[in-house]
Amino acid sequence: MQVRIDMDGDGPILVWLRKDLRLTDNPALDAALATGRAVIPLYILDETPGVRPMGAASLWWLDKSLSALGADIDQRGGRLILRRGAAAEVLDDLIAETGAAGVVWNRLYDKASIDRDAAIKADLRGRGLACESFNASLLNEPWTVKNGSGEGYKVFTPYWRAAREHIGQVHVTPAPVALPSPAASPSSDRLSDWGLHPTRPDWSGGFSMWWPGEAGAADRLSTFLSSKIQDYADKRDIPGVEVTSLLSPHLHFGEIGPRQIWVATRAEAAAGNIPVAQADKFLSEVGWREFNHSILFHRPDIITANFRPEFDAFPWNRDDAAVAAWTGGRTGYPIVDAGMRELWATGFMHNRVRMIVASFLIKHLLIDWRQGEAWFWDTLLDADLANNVGNWQWTAGSGADAAPYFRIFNPITQGEKFDPRGVYVRRWVPELSNLPDKVIHSPWTAATHLTPAAKRTYSRPVVDHAQARQRALAAYQSLKGD
Template sequence: MTAILWFRRDLRLDDNPALVSAIADGMPVIPVYIHAPDEEASWARGAASRWWLHHSLLALDASLRRLGSRLWIARGDSLAELRRIAAVTGATRVVWNRLYDPVIRERDTQIKQALKADGLDCASHNATLLFEPWDIATAEGRPYRVFSAFWRACAKRLCEPSPLPAPSTLPAGPDLEKGLAVEDLGLLPRFLWDTGLRAAWTPGESAALASATAFLDERVAVYGAARDLPGIPGTSRLSPHLHLGEISPRRLLTMVIARHGDPTAARVEAFVRELGWREFAYHLLYHFPRTTDEPLDARFAAFPWRGAEASEDLAAWQQGRTGIPLVDAGMRELWHSGWMHNRVRMVAASLLTKNLRLPWQSGARWFWETLVDADLASNTLGWQWTAGCGADAAPYFRVFNPVRQGERFDPQGVYVRRWCPELARLPDTCIHQPWTASQAVLTACGVRLGRDYPLPILDLAASRQVALAAWSDTRLTADALESR
């Protein structure tokens, strides 16, 4: 008897329920990864996420080899590959950890039904979340749409988890043909644009645990205030590790409790709430699967987004050439490192969806391609929240002012100067709005607006008013239609 352990976005040995289930009866285990981007439909991995996956798979294989096993890699139709491996090895069980993306959920259901019909024992487990999306509901049994209420419900049930330890050995399965190497999957870029990613990140389970340890020991106590300041290392930067399952939220919560006690205490509450925000994203994705492409607030279906005529504005935003320093700094950080500070993500997203009135889906697609932590649930929630068309949106149509945001959260311009070095010599008073500097100041600082750094592609105040008027008209029209 042999068990197939199907790895997906759970690329770790620690706290891996499917792994523990596979070895529970002492039977040989075949760890398998199947590369099947076609099955992810329109949400197949972007370039930055593929880069991370390549290195994470290498790290997982190395960990398995230290246990006397290895990662068997295949490519193609997942069901066909699982059936083939089962036939070759005589496997009688297939175990995996659950995913919640709508298309993948449907695929996994079909795979489980087909494998059971073949006579195989199949089991799936939760390795991704603190709470399953169907376990948290309102008093009426409905899904939550407001984070604060959702998190209050979660907090009442928040207790110290019992993450599963990594095994010390892994019973080797039958010999298979060599299989594919990670390099055969073609996950790395053909052109070497990933220098910044390599400098900024170390994928893999060991790196995830080291990063979590350093953050919880050294920075979590100031996280509540420091996380909003892009010029300093105030965030945890654990999101890409969480996305590919190199560390589990249960392990993180256990580490918080071991070091700091009560996870709702003021010292750590801000960070634990961010784990809750991630849970909320998956809660919404599960209950409202159409929101990957459509607004949760149906009124926004009629919002007058600009289209093809704004393609140059979209390109300027993508390239960090809008002439708005905080936004440009964020977009350049994203391109260089595969990551963007969360505060700046909100500001950049607001400029795109509110001031430029470009569809939130365009921004979500760009983030999907360029973020190493591109996660369908979190990406969807973040973009719909900022656009104002999703759950937990502000009670009014909020338009972030990127100048005010920069002056408040990057007052010395540390972040802007790093990513927009052509502005580095400008004084703090105009670093976030260089168009207000006198010609004498610009000349003294070596800045030629329109040449060294672009002039703004829009008027912030005027575009804000246009966006507010567009939403007012959309809302009134929708309300009138509903009242008929």
């Protein structure tokens, strides 16, 4: 339902874009256009204290995404305005410069953003300006899906069962044909002056596989639904096979929204083009993203605090050398090293491998999950705050609906199960490419097969799995007081 925005005067309306870098199905933009006024699309590289800055990989994506969005807006007669600084101050400056009568935006759900937005909204309305916010990034607002006690769900399965009932009929609005602009456009920063693309050195060469922007997001979804989803449920855990959607960076930046994914996937299933079971499995992964956003909204402290407070007493280890081996893909466990090298090279890591490498850091090395989360935040293109924190806490056992403490992934058997022919490992750990399949996940047992380069450069395991497992179990048992 379209929200009516009542404004005095004849000034333009500012559309403050954040994690919604698209023109299709953008409720704030649609509401602004419905006023019949000139619109000023605005992106602020926000420097509000307390709002977590993006990591380096995300800044690379933002650079390309804003460039694509600016071109899309130009084609419709508008202009994307770029400004840098604390959001409230930037908005005040633009209101003064343009005589804007109102500001609209789409919501974010972490506490720092909520507090910032609430203060800005109260200030603007107190000064007689119109200000409205909308939902562009979730199927359900986090406060709408509650359990029988009126609280947010803490377990995914009942959450998703209830959430599906709340979704109802989903509508997607098309991108506008034209964007009416004010007669005089305000000044804009030059995107190149923001220095978002790394230069010293430029480590993003492997990111060329990505196509940031709304068109790239649409292409990813189309390709997935037409050629990959048929095998999704059966092969999504096999990192050497490309059957996942690769939509997560696009979702993170709002180049595509979950409503678009929901409508397109359900339509293909209804038409008989894809099996319903495959569609449901894929949409449940969208549901996991929704669940993490709900958890973050109801428990905003989990960005740095354990969801389960008993984990505050966990005996974390301090081992900088082990962390360096993990971040550098030099642990001596091929599936772990392959994942960490994929991440560094491409800004992405296969989801099954994310669980393996996170479990290894936490349970084999006993390193605090917050250190792993920080590394992912800086190096992942899809470093979504709710998902990143939620998934790391899930792996640690400290989060909502967490993995049981005794689930300690064996990196050898995980590799043998999900990469049995070593396709993934051979791609990312090429010094092991000559090893037979049966030993590629335990190369220290096959010295005669190792190339001279592998003998020189590939490490023996930084920890013994059996010993590390026992150490981890003892650490987890200490929380139980047994």
